[in-house]
Amino acid sequence: MRFEEIKDMKVAIYLRKSQHDIDREKRNAIFATVEDTLHKHRRELLDFAREHRLQFTEDDIYSEVVSAEYILSRPQARKLIEAVRDEKYQGVVIIAPDRLTRGGKADQGLIEDAFKESGTLIITPSQVYDLDNEEDQFQLGFKNYISHLELNSITKRLQMGRVRSTREGKDVSSKPPYGYQKNSYMKLIPNPDEAQIVQEIFNRFVKGETMTEIANDLTRRGIPTPSDAEEWHLPSLRRILRREKYKGIQVFGERQTTRKSETGKYALRKRINQNRFIKVQDTHEPLITAEDWSKAQILLDIAAKTYNRKRLSNPFKDVLICSKCGKPISVSRKKGQSAKYYCRTKNCPTSQIVEDRLIEHMINYVTIYIEEKRRRKEIGMDVGESIEIGEKVIKSLKSEDSYQDKNDLIKTLVTEIKYTKDPLWRRDYVELLPSYRF
Ligand SMILES: [Zn+2]
16 A cells, blocks of 8 residues: 555554663663654654654554563553554554564454454554454464464364363462472472472461462572562562462363463453353362361461551662652552652652563663663672662562562662762662653
8 A cells, every 4th residue: 555545544542661661771871862652753753754644643642661571561552452443544554563463363363353343444653454464464473373363263172172181180280389289180289399389378378477478488498489580579489378279179171371460561460251261179188178278368468468558658668769859759649550750849840651661661770770780890890789789679669569579679779879888889869760860
């Protein structure tokens, strides 16, 4: 299709960074020329759209801040695909096709269908793609995917097989739950070492020890976590304490790891459709009595409530201040919206920033910091524990750790940055963003 044909079309503009863009930004940041890819793309696409007299308003610009792996976990993409399905646009303008076509196979099907059925074009500054055209489809890479109808039936068949196996008391999870191993009939049998740890965790928890105490003790004793890490964190303890399989019950479909969350940070574990949920009693040797298990659930619920009340809502508390007026940075968390950080001072010229973006900046900054320190270390300089602390901060920022835990680590790092007198890293403060600094 030629560009003349798209003149005056009603279009949407979709902006999203690719992993390549993110990596490049990180590299550029080292030379202090942080270039915002989204801004650059926005300018390019707007110029292109004006040049071809495309019709759009500010509302038709979908700009993604999260970089989730799955297209449909990106809130803006989801909104856009819905609008495409509703035939709101004649075309969607993107910088390169991979901004829409990269993702899981199920996403692929949905996106392909939305564009095909509505007859919406995919427009890039170098080419216009029409999904009714086989050649264009092939170029977009859609041809390489199984049609999603076919995919659905495969998934369904697999699912049926797994349901049948569960009924027979077999464990269909890809990895047996911590504490167990599978025998050749796919049934669970206790793994002696791990089973002992599971029992210890339950015993101590129902006797009143906190998860933090238990986690710290396991870490201190050098017991590897279920994922073979050194440090025990609350999420993995919680998962163990919530697992019904320890009662000797085989469960299928109780919780399923779904897509990444709205913020793109965590995998969500959701209860799925009740009629696809199966429980079979007495399928294997229990590690925990039903009484202890129930007691643990009550204690977990209480712990969750207390935790929510005491929860620190700002992981950057006492760390970031406004670069204009020096006031501490505030956060606002509203249901259904991304958290926003801002300066409370009336008429302060600094602008607010969404949490994901702030975290992204922080991770970029710490990454560069670690790289600098590594370079120092390579030439024999003493860098103390700075690399380890930096790595912990990044890991924590990417994890489900509580804000309090994140805050503690960031504070340690900032103290370290402020007080080490590395002559090659001499900055009184670090400009994280135009608006905030340490
Ligand atoms: Zn301010």
